[in-house]
Amino acid sequence: MREVAEELGIRPNIGRLLVTDWAPTETEGDKILFLFDGGTLTPAQLNAIHLDPTELRAYAFYDIPEIHTHTIPRLAHRLTQAQIAHHTNIPRYLEHGNPVK
Incomplete structure (x- = not known):
């Protein structure tokens, strides 16, 4: 919650742990x-976003199938696994962004 407030200027409810990644x-x-479920932002929260210019230049929302074209592979893998955890209600343990078998 601290990081979201620091970098985006908002304080949404942060939900359950989705991913732990040893990296x-x-x-x-x-x-x-650690990746946590950030829920769905309300219109008021979206309008209140104020970026810390020393941390971020912009923000955008993408569907998971598009994420690989917008970020580095390791982060894209982590986000893909977070979506799986969200839908299955089972937290995921990763190493370097990949599931451990």
Whole structure:
């Protein structure tokens, strides 16, 4: 909730955990990323969005089938898995954006 408020200037209700992704990098070391269900924004929330110019230049909404053309593969995989978790009600554990088998 803090990150949404900081970067978008709004405080929507944040729902359940959808994805946990272990995503270490050589430059940043080990890190675990979490994706939560942000729900559906109301018209008032959409109108109140104010971007932190040091963090973001713009925002847009895309359907999941389009996401691979708008972001890096690792994030696109993570978002695709979040949609699966949302529909199945089962949180997903990933490593580098990919499901662990």
